[in-house]
Amino acid sequence: MLTIASNLDLIQQQRSFFATGKTKDIEFRITQLKTLKAAIETHESEILEALQQDLNKPSFEAIAAELTLCIEEINYSLKQIKKWAKPKKAKTLITQFPASGRIMAEPLGVVLIISPWNYPFQLGIAPLIGAIAAGNCAILKPSELAPHTSSIIAKILGNSFPSEYIAVVEGDKEITQDLLQHKFDHIFFTGGTKIGKIIMEAAAQYLTPVTLELGGKSPCIVTPDTHLEYTARRIVWGKFINAGQTCIAPDYLLVHPSIKQPLIEAMVEQIKAFYGENPAASSDYARIISAGHFQRLTGLIEPEKVIYGGESEPETRYIAPTLLDGVTWEDEVMADEIFGPILPILEYESLENAIAQINQRPKPLALYLFTTNKKTEQQVLTQTSSGGVCINDTIMHIASPQMPFGGVGDSGMGAYHGKATFDTFSHYKSVLTRSFLFDLKLRYPPYEGKLKYI
Numbered sequence: 001m002l003t004i005a006s007n008l009d010l011i012q013q014q015r016s017f018f019a020t021g022k023t024k025d026i027e028f029r030i031t032q033l034k035t036l037k038a039a040i041e042t043h044e045s046e047i048l049e050a051l052q053q054d055l056n057k058p059s060f061e062a063i064a065a066e067l068t069l070c071i072e073e074i075n076y077s078l079k080q081i082k083k084w085a086k087p088k089k090a091k092t093l094i095t096q097f098p099a100s101g102r103i104m105a106e107p108l109g110v111v112l113i114i115s116p117w118n119y120p121f122q123l124g125i126a127p128l129i130g131a132i133a134a135g136n137c138a139i140l141k142p143s144e145l146a147p148h149t150s151s152i153i154a155k156i157l158g159n160s161f162p163s164e165y166i167a168v169v170e171g172d173k174e175i176t177q178d179l180l181q182h183k184f185d186h187i188f189f190t191g192g193t194k195i196g197k198i199i200m201e202a203a204a205q206y207l208t209p210v211t212l213e214l215g216g217k218s219p220c221i222v223t224p225d226t227h228l229e230y231t232a233r234r235i236v237w238g239k240f241i242n243a244g245q246t247c248i249a250p251d252y253l254l255v256h257p258s259i260k261q262p263l264i265e266a267m268v269e270q271i272k273a274f275y276g277e278n279p280a281a282s283s284d285y286a287r288i289i290s291a292g293h294f295q296r297l298t299g300l301i302e303p304e305k306v307i308y309g310g311e312s313e314p315e316t317r318y319i320a321p322t323l324l325d326g327v328t329w330e331d332e333v334m335a336d337e338i339f340g341p342i343l344p345i346l347e348y349e350s351l352e353n354a355i356a357q358i359n360q361r362p363k364p365l366a367l368y369l370f371t372t373n374k375k376t377e378q379q380v381l382t383q384t385s386s387g388g389v390c391i392n393d394t395i396m397h398i399a400s401p402q403m404p405f406g407g408v409g410d411s412g413m414g415a416y417h418g419k420a421t422f423d424t425f426s427h428y429k430s431v432l433t434r435s436f437l438f439d440l441k442l443r444y445p446p447y448e449g450k451l452k453y454i
C-alpha cells in the first residue's frame, strides 16, 4: 500500500511525464484508448468474476451496465477525438481587426479520479477514458468496498500503462485523504453527498476544480394516464437492478391514488416474473455490498409498512425486493437516499402537489415521470430541477454518450459521458492573434474626442 510519501512521488512522476508533452499528441491518446479497450476485452471474464464476488452482480448486468458502457465510450471517443481536439475558429470584433480567434482544448495535467463501489468498474473507467482522450495523466482510486474489482482494475491498468502516466492507488478513506493533501489539476469524484463535501473542501486549498457525481433521492411520478404494465416493469427493473444500489435508481414513487392499487399489483407481478417467488434463489439478483449497508437498509424496513418482500439474510447480505406502503415524509426511509432494494410508495393529490413535494427537497440526480400526457410532461420539466430526466422509463438516460450525465445542487456539479468527459478534463483556451498589417490608434491615449467612435 502506498504511503503519503509515495503518493507524492507518484504525483511528481506523473507531473514530469506530463511535462514531456507526450500526452498532448493525439496519436498517443488514440493508442492508449485502444490499449485500454483491448485490455478490457482480454480480461472480460476476470472482471465479471470480480463483480460477482463483490456484489453477486449477474453477468448480464455487469456486461450491459459496466463493460459495454466503457467500450461504447471508448469507441465514441476514438471516433470523435480528432474533432474534439481540433482548435475551433472564433469570430473577432471590429475593434480587434485585423485579428483571428480560436479556442484550443488543452489537457489539465495530473487528475485524480475517486470512484464508488456500486458500479465499481464502470464508474472508475468511464471518467478515465475522458481523462486519456483529453491528454491527461491520471490516478484512479477505486472503492475499497469492492476489493476484487479494485484489484482487477489495478492489474489491468498496471499491465497496460506505466504508472507515471496512469496509476491505480488502492485503499480506504485514509489513502484517499493522503492523496487529497496533494495538488491535482482536477478531481473527479463519484460517491455520496457527505463525502463530496470533504472532497470539495480538500480541493479548495489548491483551487483544484472538481466534478462531483453525487446521489440523492430520485423521485418517480406515476400519473393515471400511463401504460400500466410497461410502467410497472420499467420501475421494477430500475429499482432492483444491482439490488437497488444504483445512484439513479428511482428512490421512491409518487403515485396518483387512482392508479396506486393496480400499479402495486402489476409491480408484484413483475418482481415475480424477474426473480421468481424466491428472489434469494435467483441468479439474476445482486447482494448488498457490506454488512454495514445491510444493517442500515434492514433498519429502514418497518414491518407494518411492508406490502411485498421484506425478508433478509445477514449471512449472504440478501434483502428481498421490498415494497412499502403508507409511508410518510417523517419516516426514516424518506430521510436519505435509500441505495438498496426498498421502494416506498407515496401518493400525490394533484400534479402541483407532486411537484411541490419534490421541490421542497434537495435537487435529485434523476427524476422519472410516467405519463402519456404532453402537458403533464411539460409542466414537470419546467417546474422541477434535477440532474437528468427520463420519461416513461428509468435509468436508460444514462446510457448515451451523446447525453451529458451529472447532478445539480446537492446531487452534484459537472457532467460527463462522451464529449462532456473530454470537456471535463480539458481547459478551453481562447487565443486571439493580432496582425502587424496596421494598427488602429483609437484605443490608445490621449482619449480626447475619441469617445464618440466607441
Ligand code: NAD
Pocket (backbone or CB within 6 Å): 114, 115, 116, 117, 118, 119, 123, 141, 142, 143, 144, 171, 172, 173, 176, 177, 190, 191, 192, 193, 195, 196, 198, 212, 213, 214, 215, 216, 246, 247, 248, 337, 339, 365, 407, 412
Ligand atoms: P462514498 O462517498 O462513501 O465513497 C466514494 C469514494 O470515496 C470511495 O472511493 C471511498 O474510498 C472514498 N471515501 C469514503 N469516505 C471518505 C472520506 N472520509 N474521505 C475521503 N474519501 C472517502 O460513496 P459510496 O458508498 O462508495 O457510493 C454510494 C454513493 O455514491 C451514493 O450516494 C450514490 O448515489 C453515489 N453515486 C453517485 C453516482 C453518480 O454518478 N452520480 C454513481 C454511483 C454512486
